[in-house]
Amino acid sequence: MPLSSSLLEQVRPYTLCTPDRLENLAALCIHLNQEAVPGDFVECGTYKGGSAAILSKGLGESRHLWLYDSFEGLPPTTERDGEDAKAWIGECVGTVPDLKAVMNAVGTSESAYTIKPGWFETTLQHDLPEQIALLHCDADWYDSVLLVLETFYPRISPGGCVILDDFGYWEGCREAFYDFCQRHGEKPILERVGPDQAFWFKGRSHNRQVIPGIHADQYVPRSSLQETIVQLESKVQFLNEQLQHTNQQLQHTNQQLQHTENELEFVKSSRFWWLREQWWSFKQNTGQVK
Ligand SMILES: C[S@@+](CC[C@H](N)C(=O)[O-])C[C@H]1O[C@@H](n2cnc3c(N)ncnc32)[C@H](O)[C@@H]1O
Numbered sequence: 606m607p608l609s610s611s612l613l614e615q616v617r618p619y620t621l622c623t624p625d626r627l628e629n630l631a632a633l634c635i636h637l638n639q640e641a642v643p644g645d646f647v648e649c650g651t652y653k654g655g656s657a658a659i660l661s662k663g664l665g666e667s668r669h670l671w672l673y674d675s676f677e678g679l680p681p682t683t684e685r686d687g688e689d690a691k692a693w694i695g696e697c698v699g700t701v702p703d704l705k706a707v708m709n710a711v712g713t714s715e716s717a718y719t720i721k722p723g724w725f726e727t728t729l730q731h732d733l734p735e736q737i738a739l740l741h742c743d744a745d746w747y748d749s750v751l752l753v754l755e756t757f758y759p760r761i762s763p764g765g766c767v768i769l770d771d772f773g774y775w776e777g778c779r780e781a782f783y784d785f786c787q788r789h790g791e792k793p794i795l796e797r798v799g800p801d802q803a804f805w806f807k808g809r810s811h812n813r814q815v816i817p818g819i820h821a822d823q824y825v826p827r828s829s830l831q832e833t834i835v836q837l838e839s840k841v842q843f844l845n846e847q848l849q850h851t852n853q854q855l856q857h858t859n860q861q862l863q864h865t866e867n868e869l870e871f872v873k874s875s876r877f878w879w880l881r882e883q884w885w886s887f888k889q890n891t892g893q894v895k
Contacts, residue, residue: 612662612711619707620655621697622743622770627659629798630741632818633766634663637738642764644736649673649725649753650743650770652697654704660741661713670718671734673725676700680724685747686777693745725749729756737761743770747777754785763808767793772803796820 608631613624620627634646646664651657651674661670678698682690701720708718721728725744729752737760742753750769761767771778772795782803786792793805794812796819812820872878888894 608659612659615710616655616658616707618655619653619658619699619703621652622656623799623801625799626770626802627656629802629804630656630659630768631663633739633768633804634660634665636816636819637764637766638663638665640764642738642762642766644738644760644762644765645669645671645734646739646741647671647673647734647737647757648741648743649749649757650741650745651704651720652699652743654699654707656741656743656770657704657718658707658711658713660739661708661717662711664717668738669734671721672704672718673721673728674699675724676722677724679745680749682746682777683748685780686745686775690746690775690777697745725752725756729753733757733760735760738765740765740767741770742768745771745775745778747781750778750781751785754781758785758789758807761807765807766804767807768802768804770802772801773797773799774801 608624608628613627616627622630645668646660648657648660648670651672654672657670657672664670676699678695679693681694701722704720705715708715721732733756737757740753740757740761742750744750744753750771754767758767769778769782772782773779793807794809795803795805797803885894
C-alpha cells in the first residue's frame with residue numbers, strides 16, 4: 606500500500622523512519638480498520654512527529670492517537686544497548702511545536718491526538734489509554750522498550766499490532782523483546798520490514814491465512830516503476846549539480862582568459878614591446894636569426 610509521495614515528502618523532515626517503514630505503518634492502520642480491531646493508536650518515541658503524522662492519517666473514524674516522548678532526546682544507555690548506542694545519548698531531540706507543525710501540515714486536527722511529554726518512567730504511570738489496537742514503539746533502548754511493552758501490551762486488543770522500529774538496529778531493543786516474551790510466555794510470529802523494523806499481531810498463532818499487503822513476503826513498499834522514477838530523479842539532480850559546477854568553472858576560466866588577453870594587449874602596446882620588435886627585425890636583417 607504505497608503512501609502518496611506528497612505525504613511522504615511532508616513528513617520527511619520530521620522523521621528518522623525510512624519510507625518502507627512508514628508505508629508499513631500505513632498498511633497496518635488500514636488492516637486494523639478493515640478488521641475493526643478495537644482500540645486507540647499509541648506511539649512511544651515520537652521525536653519530531655513524522656511517523657506519528659502517518660499514524661494520524663490512518664486513525665479512521667473513532668480512534669485517538671496517544672504520543673509519548675521526553676522531547677529531551679534519548680536517555681542514558683545501559684550495557685545491553687551496546688557501545689555504539691552511547692554516542693546517541695541526548696540525541697534525537699524533537700519538540701512539541703515540531704510535532705504540531707507536521708500534524709498541521711498533513712491536516713490532522715489537534716482533537717485527534719494527545720501529547721504526553723516527559724520520561725516514560727513518569728508518563729506511563731497514569732492516565733493510559735484503555736484499549737489499544739496499534740502500538741508503535743520507536744524508543745531504541747532496552748529499558749525504554751521493555752517498559753513500553755510491560756505497560757501497554759496487556760491493553761492491546763486481540764488482533765492488535767505491535768511495531769518495534771529498532772528491532773534489527775539496536776541490540777537493546779531486540780533483547781527487550783526477547784526478555785519480554787520469555788517473562789510472559791509470548792511466542793509471536795515476528796514479521797520484518799527492511800533490516801530494522803519488526804511487528805506482530807497479538808494472539809496470531811499462524812500465517813496460513815496471509816494478510817494481503819501486510820506479510821513481509823508479499824509486502825512491496827513501492828512498485829518497481831516508482832522505485833525507478835525515484836532513482837532517476839536523484840540521478841538527474843546529481844547531473845544538474847555537476848553541470849552547475851562545470852558552468853561555474855567555465856565562467857572562471859573565461860574570466861582568467863579575458864584577464865590574460867588584456868595583459869597581453871597592454872604589453873604589446875608598451876615601449877618595451879616596440880623595442881623588442883625592433884631588436885628581432887635587426888637580428889633577422891643581420892642574419893643572426895633565421
Ligand atoms: C528514534 S526517536 C523516534 C523517531 C520517530 N518515531 C520518527 O518518526 O522519526 C526515539 C525517541 O524516543 C524517545 N525516548 C526514548 N526513551 C525514552 C524514555 N524513556 N522516555 C521518553 N522518551 C524516550 C526519545 O526522546 C526520542 O525522541
